[in-house]
């Protein structure tokens with residue numbers, strides 16, 4: 145089962161969660177600014193970011209728009225925010241429009257609780273990477 149974790153993070157909160165998810169899944173998290181395209185096919189792509197004045201960063205949107213449905217089994221979304229899950233909703237809509245499967249399960253970490261959610265994020269990453277790749 146091939147897993148990748150990609151994120152966009154301005155101040156490091158989403159990055160911390162991405163690293164924890166990646167740790168659970170046994171892979172390395174990478175910023176969408178480091179790796180502008182997904183260069184290999186994966187079964188599961190964890191993708192996350194945060195809202196800034198209610199919208200996701202353009203770098204994250206561009207990354208999602210450039211994804212190729214033939215290279216991604218399913219996307220699993222995560223976000224950090226003060227309160228809003230809007231990034232997840234917007235990404236879900238964008239990806240499904242492109243014909244990319246998006247898992248119903250998502251991970252949300254409140255911005256002031258990041259350090260308390262690290263072990264949950266790890267477990268979330270582990271859970272998906274342990275499933276078989278047939279779904």
Ligand SMILES: Cc1cc2nc3c(=O)[nH]c(=O)nc-3n(C[C@H](O)[C@H](O)[C@H](O)COP(=O)(O)O)c2cc1C
Pocket residue numbers: 152153154155156157158159193194195196197198199224225226227228229254255
């Ligand atoms: C300029 C700015 C605008 C923000 N706007 C929102 C918002 O509209 N809704 C929300 O829930 N959180 C908002 N936040 C909180 C961030 O989404 C939250 O701190 C997030 O964890 C930041 O992620 P990052 O550290 O990965 O950049 C905002 C933060 C900043 C700095």
